[in-house]
Amino acid sequence: MSVTTPQDVAYGLSQALLGVSAPPIVSRRNPGTNDRAQLGQAWVNRTTGIVFFLSVISANSYTWYQAAAAAAAYTAAGQITAGTGFIATTGGITVVAGGATVTGNSTITGTLGVSAGLTVTAGGATITAGGLSVAAGGAAITGLTAVTGAITATTTITAGTGFTATTGGLTATAGNIVATAGNINATAGDIIADAGDIVALVGNIVADAGNITASAGSINALGNVTSDAADVVAILGNVTAGALVTGGTGVTATTGDLTATHGDVVISTATHGITLPGPVRIITGAGAPGAPLAVNVGDLYINTTAATDATRLYICTVAGTWANFTASA
Numbered sequence: 001m002s003v004t005t006p007q008d009v010a011y012g013l014s015q016a017l018l019g020v021s022a023p024p025i026v027s028r029r030n031p032g033t034n035d036r037a038q039l040g041q042a043w044v045n046r047t048t049g050i051v052f053f054l055s056v057i058s059a060n061s062y063t064w065y066q067a068a069a070a071a072a073a074y075t076a077a078g079q080i081t082a083g084t085g086f087i088a089t090t091g092g093i094t095v096v097a098g099g100a101t102v103t104g105n106s107t108i109t110g111t112l113g114v115s116a117g118l119t120v121t122a123g124g125a126t127i128t129a130g131g132l133s134v135a136a137g138g139a140a141i142t143g144l145t146a147v148t149g150a151i152t153a154t155t156t157i158t159a160g161t162g163f164t165a166t167t168g169g170l171t172a173t174a175g176n177i178v179a180t181a182g183n184i185n186a187t188a189g190d191i192i193a194d195a196g197d198i199v200a201l202v203g204n205i206v207a208d209a210g211n212i213t214a215s216a217g218s219i220n221a222l223g224n225v226t227s228d229a230a231d232v233v234a235i236l237g238n239v240t241a242g243a244l245v246t247g248g249t250g251v252t253a254t255t256g257d258l259t260a261t262h263g264d265v266v267i268s269t270a271t272h273g274i275t276l277p278g279p280v281r282i283i284t285g286a287g288a289p290g291a292p293l294a295v296n297v298g299d300l301y302i303n304t305t306a307a308t309d310a311t312r313l314y315i316c317t318v319a320g321t322w323a324n325f326t327a328s329a
Contacts, residue, residue: 024051031064162203165189169210172196176217179203183223186210190230193217197237207232291320 024042025031031043031052043052043064056063087107093100094113105123112118113133157163162182163170169190170177176196177184183203184191190210191198197217198205204223205212211230212219218237219225225232225239226246232239235254239245251258258265267273271293273283280298283289288311289301299316306312313325 031062033061033063035064036062165191172198186212289314289322291322294318294320294322 022038022041024044025035025037026044026046028045028047030045030048030050031037031054035043037043037054039054039057041054043054044050045052051067052064053067054062055065088110093108094115095118096115100114100118102120102125103122106120106125108125108127109129111131111133112127118132162179162185163177165186165188167188169192170184170186171190172193172195174195175193177191177193177198179200179202181202182200184198184200184205185208186206187208188210189207190213191205191207192211192213192215194215195217196214198212198214198219200221200223202222205219205221205225207227207230209229210227211233212225212227213231213233214235214237216236217234218240219232219234220238220240222242224244224246225241226244228246232245232251239251239253245251265274270285271283273281275281278298279296280300281296282300282302283293284302284304285293286305287303289303293299293301294316297316297318301314301316301322303311303314309327309329310324312327314322315325317323
């Protein structure tokens, strides 16, 4: 424990005796609440070069505050606690081991590099520039996170309630995009996997204004696969859904098949049907077909309200002309 010394005095001209400030206390450690001194007195840790000032004396307890560090690197052997947060204006905050646990809000305007895991438990993390790079250990984020830059991870990014890209895309160049219990949502961008799969084990895969693309993998969902304004594309793989696959402008299989194992291929609008190579169409409608529906030679038309054996089925013999078949009954 450090013990204060009485204030020194000196002879002066303006008055007989003048007060002299106490010299700094030099020690090999940081001060504690039991280290007594005069208010405003300095304490220098000669081992670390850190300076402290005594600013509060209350109930025989002495409070020392560390002086602001210069614009250089700072290393602490113990925990660093800040009541209002840490701000890196030009550099980054790098956690090389042990991860970083953030229980409140965290705003990062530069680059955050984490080599051994990042956990955000509440309040979320807002990254406005520089992106987020997770080199090892993954990133576990249980709160709300708003990222306006890039997210790059060499391992797995997992979210319990889903990923949302409002204006950009979710891209996996050689891996998978997997949601085990939530949704994969892109409200204005694309969901792209160049060499892996896009899988939602329990939730939906939704792109409100972008594309859902798997260049070399599959698109699998036990829920819905929905693209409201763009395409759902699996170039070399499959599109599999336990519920619906919905496309505003159509669903196209360029090298594979559209397969309904236990369901039907349903066309709900009259005079629309199935187009076969040729091209030849098979369509339905109520009543005899009109001449404009006869487009390709070989087109077949099924009358859903046929009353006689001669009005049940028609074939296009030349564009604009139908010839009827006569059924046995």
